[in-house]
Amino acid sequence: MTTIGNNGVAASKTNTQPLWLLAEVTYRCPLHCAFCYNPTDYDKHTQNELTTEQWIQALRDARKMGALQLGISGGEPLLRDDIEDIVREARQLGYYSNLITSGVGLTEKRIQEFKEGGLDHIQLSMHDITEEINNFITNTKTFELKKKVAAMIKGHGYPMVLNVVIHRYNIGHIKEILEMAEALGADYVELANTQYYGWSLINRSQLMPTKEQIDHAEMITNEFRQKVGNKMKIFFVVPDYFSDRPKKCMNGWGEVFMIVTANGDVLPCHSARVLPGMAFPNVREHGLEWAWKESPAFNKYRGDDWMKEPCRSCPEKEKDLGGCRCQAFLLSGDAESADPVCTLSPNHHLIEKAIEDAKNPQLQAQPIVFRNDKNSRRIAAGEAPELVKEFHALP
Amino acid sequence: MTTSVNPADIYSLARHYRFQWEEAQQCYVLLFPEGMIKLNGGAGEVIKRVDGSKTVSDIVAELQQAFPDAPDIESDILAMLQLALEKAWLEKRN
Numbered sequence: 250m251t252t253i254g255n256n257g258v259a260a261s262k263t264n265t266q267p268l269w270l271l272a273e274v275t276y277r278c279p280l281h282c283a284f285c286y287n288p289t290d291y292d293k294h295t296q297n298e299l300t301t302e303q304w305i306q307a308l309r310d311a312r313k314m315g316a317l318q319l320g321i322s323g324g325e326p327l328l329r330d331d332i333e334d335i336v337r338e339a340r341q342l343g344y345y346s347n348l349i350t351s352g353v354g355l356t357e358k359r360i361q362e363f364k365e366g367g368l369d370h371i372q373l374s375m376h377d378i379t380e381e382i383n384n385f386i387t388n389t390k391t392f393e394l395k396k397k398v399a400a401m402i403k404g405h406g407y408p409m410v411l412n413v414v415i416h417r418y419n420i421g422h423i424k425e426i427l428e429m430a431e432a433l434g435a436d437y438v439e440l441a442n443t444q445y446y447g448w449s450l451i452n453r454s455q456l457m458p459t460k461e462q463i464d465h466a467e468m469i470t471n472e473f474r475q476k477v478g479n480k481m482k483i484f485f486v487v488p489d490y491f492s493d494r495p496k497k498c499m500n501g502w503g504e505v506f507m508i509v510t511a512n513g514d515v516l517p518c519h520s521a522r523v524l525p526g527m528a529f530p531n532v533r534e535h536g537l538e539w540a541w542k543e544s545p546a547f548n549k550y551r552g553d554d555w556m557k558e559p560c561r562s563c564p565e566k567e568k569d570l571g572g573c574r575c576q577a578f579l580l581s582g583d584a585e586s587a588d589p590v591c592t593l594s595p596n597h598h599l600i601e602k603a604i605e606d607a608k609n610p611q612l613q614a615q616p617i618v619f620r621n622d623k624n625s626r627r628i629a630a631g632e633a634p635e636l637v638k639e640f641h642a643l644p
Numbered sequence: 645m646t647t648s649v650n651p652a653d654i655y656s657l658a659r660h661y662r663f664q665w666e667e668a669q670q671c672y673v674l675l676f677p678e679g680m681i682k683l684n685g686g687a688g689e690v691i692k693r694v695d696g697s698k699t700v701s702d703i704v705a706e707l708q709q710a711f712p713d714a715p716d717i718e719s720d721i722l723a724m725l726q727l728a729l730e731k732a733w734l735e736k737r738n
């Protein structure tokens with residue numbers, strides 16, 4: 250038996266079927282979350298979104314290759330008016346489908362159609378128990394709306410999956426957040442510590458909690474888990490900056506995950522486009538099968554042939570495959586080096602520095618750069634070099 | 645916390661779980677929010693029979709008949725159901 254999941258045991262190494270297909274159907278979003286992991290230059294991909302027909306073709310092709318789990322995400326997927334069509338097709342093809350939403354745009358009429366079309370579950374993002382933090386971190390007034398949407402999801406008999414991104418502003422409220430989730434009748438709660446990519450990376454010093462806060466949050470989570478048992482499953486996604494080994498990113502490059510982005514790029518992980526010298530396939534030009542099996546991009550970091558020391562001769566390399574290529578590149582400028590999270594990496598000091606920076610009151614007090622079109626254009630045009638100078642790959 | 649499986653128990657798949665045959669993988673799978681399980685041949689045959697009306701002993705009898713050459717499968721079946729129950733893939737119906 251093989252368990253495969255965001256939180257599960259690794260897939261077997263020989264399995265190179267894209268079991269998970271993530272459709273990032275649009276980068277447009279009414280929210281402006283400070284921790285958004287979308288690319289900082291997303292704005293340039295908002296003009297040429299795939300059509301409904303192109304999405305349906307992608308779903309069919311991926312299903313033929315063995316894809317089973319479908320995530321429909323973004324941006325905010327509900328900004329497209331064809332999600333109903335995509336959902337219906339997904340069900341007919343035999344996917345287990347999941348709509349990943351901020352809740353904005355979910356109406357009684359739409360949820361009814363999703364239900365009839367066979368959408369399997371809805372993952373709703375929540376941010377805090379306080380209106381103040383919710384509205385601050387998303388830079389929108391969405392607090393009341395989210396509660397209404399949660400009730401709507403429950404009311405239609407959907408399993409309720411709440412995703413809460415954890416950062417300095419809400420980490421002190423874990424217990425209250427879990428109580429709220431329980432009161433809303435959540436079946437699954439993901440406490441996802443912020444991972445630092447895209448917008449969250451440039452806001453890192455403002456968002457990162459301390460090690461003590463994280464340990465405390467984990468303790469509270471464990472206590473809560475004991476109390477609720479199987480009724481509400483709680484996942485605590487450990488923040489890799491505070492561990493001594495990296496995560497096995499995406500369960501391995503080109504092992505089980507395939508992402509198709511709004512403009513049709515096919516990626517092995519969300520942020521792969523930051524890597525230098527990579528030409529990612531696009532569904533407008535290539536079939537998904539070629540993209541997955543043959544494309545140079547998907548083969549580049551598959552397995553461990555690409556590794557250099559210390560990973561190459563490391564006895565633990567099977568366990569984490571050297572960590573995240575994007576993180577290695579963003580922080581060190583070398584995509585083939587060990588993920589700096591690893592204490593064996595010669596670049597580990599970069600992580601230590603980031604943790605120190607996050608304790609620096611001056612850096613903490615810098616204004617947050619919210620994810621919005623204007624900021625995205627500024628960053629892409631090179632007009633905000635001070636935001637990105639520390640990181641590689643951003644213009 | 646979880647009770648153990650008894651012959652008279654009736655189970656169904658937990659709410660929101662889907663069980664299906666996968667051509668591409670040549671196996672049965674269980675699908676649920678945030679995850680999936682590939683079931684090996686034996687496990688797939690057991691879960692396939694969990695339908696909210698058969699008792700555990702019905703399932704054992706059926707499998708013994710379907711696989712007459714397999715020795716002592718009863719304990720394997722019970723262990724499989726026990727595991728499935730602990731993982732909350734199943735819900736007790738009686």
Ligand code: SF4
Binds near residue numbers: 279281284287620
């Ligand atoms: S993290 Fe926030 S801003 Fe980014 S896509 Fe999700 S809802 Fe939109």
Ligand code: SF4
Binds near residue numbers: 559593
């Ligand atoms: S040296 Fe490389 S392979 Fe070894 S544990 Fe660190 S990141 Fe993983």
